[in-house]
Amino acid sequence: MILYNVTVNIDSDVEDDWIGWMKDIHIPEVMDTGFFMEYRMMKMLSEGQDDTGSTYAIQYMAETLGHLETYLNTVAPKIQKKSIIRYGTKMAAFRTVLEEV
Template sequence: MLVYNVTVKVNTDIHEEWLEWMKKTHIPEVLATGYFSKCRISKLDIQEDDGVTYAIQYDCFSIESLNKYMSLNAPALQKKTLDRYSNQFVAFRTVLQVIEEIFPTHTKS
């Protein structure tokens, strides 16, 4: 399995509206392409004066699926984001290969 990670630093003034748009519009559109099984939204736990940083992680079925998404769907979806929020965010993308998932044998509440 692969994780397609998009790290985004959003201007403080708009980060709440951006996050709502991501949850209600952008992420559902990405998932609707059929190339990803789920998405996680995380906020980096750091104090920044000029913005708020999020990691958006999409679980992907295969490198072939990711390559198809990147060539067929990503350009148009990224353009929508740029058109809406130009000059109000910076983003970089990474691909993580999941080597193994290890779960505890017991947990404490």
């Protein structure tokens, strides 16, 4: 199993909108691609709450690295662009890929 982790820091002033958009639009769009079997959306609690925003981890599980690579090469740029257009500099994201052992 391959875990594709997207860590996002979102500004406080758009956080509620972002959460709704992620749950109602973005994550369903990613899942509808068929490349992932399940997902989790987690909020990081180990950091202090302040004016800079909150950090979330969205974890998508793919059956194989091939599934993930196909997603990243064919679908991801278009889906990621929607996030950038909607939230711009109000969010920062980085991605990691992990393999279950």
